[in-house]
Amino acid sequence: MEQHEVERIVAARGRAADEARPQALAAVRDAGALSARERLAALFDDGVEALEYGILAAAAVDGVADAPADGLIGALGRVHGAPVVAAAYDRTVLDGTQSDRNQRKLARLVTLATMRRLPFVCFVEGDGARPGDPLPPPPVVIGPRARWDVYDGLAEMNGLVPTVAVVTGRVLDGNAGIAFLADCVIAVRGAEFGSRDRATGAVVTRGVEVDAADGHVDLLAEDEDEAIAAVRRYLAQVLLRSAPWEQDPGYEAIGEVIPDNRRRAYDMRRIVRAFADRDSIFELGAGWATSMITAFARIEGRPIGIFANQPLSPLAGAIDAAAADKAARFIELCDAYELPLVSFIDNPGYMVGPQAERDGIARHHARPLAALQHRTVPLCSVQLRKAYGLGPYAMSGYGTSRIQPELRLAWPSVESGGMSLEGAAFLVKRKEIQAASTPEEARAIRDHYAETMRDATTGLRAGQSYSFDDVVLPAETRRRIADVLAAVPTPIPTVKKHTVDLR
């Protein structure tokens, strides 16, 4: 073999290492950040070097000497012992831009992950299409770079293998496209999304906090370490079907979270936390649609998805268009990755009023119902207090037929009527209430009638009328749900091959 060429390759590989680029590494340190390779090393169980793809790929732009790996580190590594494909744009190489060549690398990794059903993680920080790249930037492509190009590959992965995007700095244009095609977007506070005007070069950005409030970023982390820990936590949920567990110390007293006064709000997060295995709650989308809580969790080590109404939110747990979207998306996410669903219900129904209608609730409300109708993962629900109107449909799978909810439980604090007692009192005693001389008197009349109707909607009555599979003591809830989830196969067998002849 030509020894000269061997030496050149070894040297080129060496030049691509972080240690060979002290200036670039110093810039990264000054910014308080990790290098692209360090990000992958932190993500994987045991480093990155051995499994790197395309380390020799160089920038095709004239006159650029220091552009190792063409600005995209891609590797196959292990997370929690399971193979995972990951890539990181390198901010120190031409601003983490996208070139035809590094997109070919990424497309190759995407195709590899799709082919072998491996989770995919991408650190997306970078400035979009690379100026001066001799080949057209995406999405203007002449031909596909692999069976799946980057965006189509991410679209193909959606629902097939989990995808996570990590946002650590400025993410423009094409890089942002990758983020918003991922199932889960985890962003470091202070990072930005944006776009560059291709004619003037002017850049417009917005903080990731804006996107978190709009439902486009699922989780905000304080720093990169926390973000990477969150990625590992996310992947653990879909990769590890069991885990060591212990009961939350607050579980035995979980029922005490519900106030004696049935009109007083409480924090549903306390219920969710006490119900799940100790320290197993991983909330997604905490920044938006706050009347709906969505969280990964475990019960007796088994991974589940929890969605729950939040009585403490400004909407008092009512489901508006955004909350409906959030629930629907979470149900589809859990269904895709075989995470059984558990819901905690306490809502006054879908949001009503002119603003809710303007937001399109009449169409958005259908999304969680459709998601529940088309799911195959098990669904166990616990109604803590109320669920009026279509509330039970949205949360418990009530009224679905393609598949039935596996378990519908209620607590003794349940109010099983179809509309609020106060609302019913208003409708029934409207004239009397409107004849009242002061608002206080009107409320007193209404509340008096509401209390007289309360007896008809108690937990015991709900059990007797078979509105639920059972009404359970709060501290019995875990046992019931864990037993059901252990008993039902996931995923369910969906195909009947043929009948068995009876004789």
Place this chain on the structure above:
Amino acid sequence: MDQRRIDALRAAREGQLDRARPEVVGRVHAGGRLTARERVEALLDAGSAVEYGGIAARTAEGDWIAEAGGVDFVGTVGGRTVIASSTDATDKGGGYGAGRLPRLFALADQYGWPMVLFVDGGGSRARHPRVGLGHIETTGAIGPFNLFDGISELSGRVPTVAIVSGPAFAGHASLAGFSDVVITTPGSAIGMGGPPMVEAALGKKLTPNELAGVEMHDLTGGIDLLVADESAAIDVARRYLAFLGDEPAGVASASADRIAALVPDEGPYDVQSVIEALVDVDSVLELRRNFARSVVTVLARIDGRTVGVVASQPLVDDGAIDEAAATKVGRFVELCDAYDYPLVALVDTPGCVIRRADPNGGADSLEPGITRWHTRVLLAHHHRTVPVVSVRLRRGRGLGAAVLGGLHTGRTISLAAYGWPTVEVGRPDGFGVVYDHNVFDDVIDPAETRARISALLARVPAPPTQGRKKHPVDTW
């Protein structure tokens, strides 16, 4: 048989008809509206209607009552079997009777019959024979469905059309919300909570139209069509259903030859005129016209063949695609894919933008960038199986072209990607010049566009649609 039995039956049936209750019919007509029976008669082909539940109506006390809250028929529209059901607001507020709709949903699912629902009314009956206050009857005695699961299951299986020509609240609004296409008349309303509930919950006294008027929904995407009156709504429903089949031929528009002159090299133009020049004369049915107007979504025909057209509208926001425009395209792509209507994308967009409201109440601003609303459309395109022909008239910057016409390596790659001579692929900018017509299958004379699309669509094998559901149509 004892003649008295026959006579009793005839009397019961006669009691259901409009002529048995002239006062009620007079009231309905005085309001400028049709009775439930008249609506369905106007919708279905003459003589085709077979009624379901013609006498199935009893009160809790066992008395016969008229209509059971509505009427149900199986009939034909343009020769195609359709289920038509109308609530009757004059009877129990149009509330559902036991098992009516689940029965119809099951039939529609079983045989692949489209459904047209006239759904004005106030939700469930205030007091049901079998269940208590405020409950919706969900005991699916006949067939596999309850209620909303039924229409959810039909989504993507058969076209569902809701016609709302009055106030529709609660369950009625829900049925409209689940439907593929919602056709409305002025002054009507669609809302999850009706005026009494809003008054009880929020202390606001509003009329149905003030609370959730279809004129508002027309701008915000809550409906697909707002037409002059019930007759017009019925005509539009018939036209919509007709798109399920191809016609043997079609006539080009008079402006077809002048299509190139409709698009200037620079500056705004009305893409509606381009669409009209491209498709068969008088074949355009536009959905969500006044919502997210920077993109246009229409059903139309080319040489008789049904197509869905998505097009940039440079007259509005220069054709930029905001979140609402993206979701408008995404839902339309899913709709066309579900019912196997090939897509034509007319692309001329400066790219994707995010709409920001002015906190001081001024005009919205548009910020370049994308969100999940934009990428959601890429998912719809990636998974569709209907063919798409994309035609880039001028610009297709950033992800904009992909939002309208899909990407190159989706599960179903584009049938053809064309550019017009005005196409912008060689723009000089700070990023260098990309000038390569190879990004298209061909650059064509605009006047050729119609013939090219028609010739290609004629060669695509017919999809095996019978008895299968590809996916539901997202309601948003």
